[in-house]
Amino acid sequence: MVIKTITITEEAYVALKSLKAPRESFSKTILRVSRRKPISNFFGVLSKESGKRFEKTIYELRKNRNEVHITRINKIVKELKEK
Numbered sequence: 001m002v003i004k005t006i007t008i009t010e011e012a013y014v015a016l017k018s019l020k021a022p023r024e025s026f027s028k029t030i031l032r033v034s035r036r037k038p039i040s041n042f043f044g045v046l047s048k049e050s051g052k053r054f055e056k057t058i059y060e061l062r063k064n065r066n067e068v069h070i071t072r073i074n075k076i077v078k079e080l081k082e083k
Contacts, residue, residue: 020029
């Protein structure tokens with residue numbers, strides 16, 4: 001096993017120590033908290049109404065992003081045609 005030494009602030013150490021389970025190494029704590037969580041872990045966090053507002057906001061942001069992207073692509077195509 002390769003061992004690496006890292007430097008963290010006192011504040012980071014206290015935060016990590018608070019997440020550490022009894023008899024768990026810091027390495028195991030870091031691995032546990034840094035793993036991606038399945039989306040199903042978050043089921044029920046938002047109310048139905050909040051979820052719908054969140055979903056609507058995501059769709060609006062994606063729509064706006066796509067419109068800006070299409071505008072940029074059209075501008076590039078136009079400039080290339082003019083050359």
